[in-house]
């Protein structure tokens with residue numbers, strides 16, 4: 741095989757490692773984002789439970805105030821009762837006292853319900869808070885691990901890029917320029933095997949004479965995709 745193509749293959753091998761490593765590095769922020777979204781959901785759930793509890797508290801405070809007002813009103817009427825000048829007025833005031841007592845009893849029922857509800861809401865809120873705290877700690881730990889992994893991968897990348905630099909200077913400059921152009925314009929490999937008589941890059945059929953020459957180590961550039969087509973262990977002619 742052409743010495744220049746062999747050097748190019750070495751460069752490509754390093755580039756393949758670089759691409760895989762880059763994918764691993766890119767996956768880390770994506771994973772962190774997924775966990776952040778989970779944390780956001782938990783925070784929202786907690787806030788919702790907190791609002792539910794606050795609404796119930798407000799309702800309870802208001803109902804207690806209503807009850808207090810009704811009790812004051814009843815006390816006031818009871819005091820005035822002693823001064824009632826007519827039987828009619830007396831009866832009317834007694835009716836008002838009865839009405840106030842019934843209303844107070846209703847409000848007591850409402851307050852009791854709100855207190856039961858408060859216990860339940862508090863329990864649910866505590867649970868949500870505990871889960872949030874647990875997940876916050878877990879998330880911090882996980883993020884630290886992921887950041888550590890990222891730093892390690894980035895260190896590996898530095899070393900690979902240095903390998904690439906070394907491999908790159910060994911390649912014939914014309915071949916290298918062509919390779920770099922190809923690599924930046926299309927994804928995947930630039931040096932590809934002949935497979936079933938086809939270019940391993942674009943699957944175009946390659947004339948059989950060219951195929952034979954490739955198998956003998958000639959350098960062949962696919963006219964369609966521009967890849968260097970070589971003969972490797974997995975290569976074959978058209979079957």
Ligand SMILES: [Zn+2]
Nearest residue numbers: 939942962965
């Ligand atoms: Zn091709």
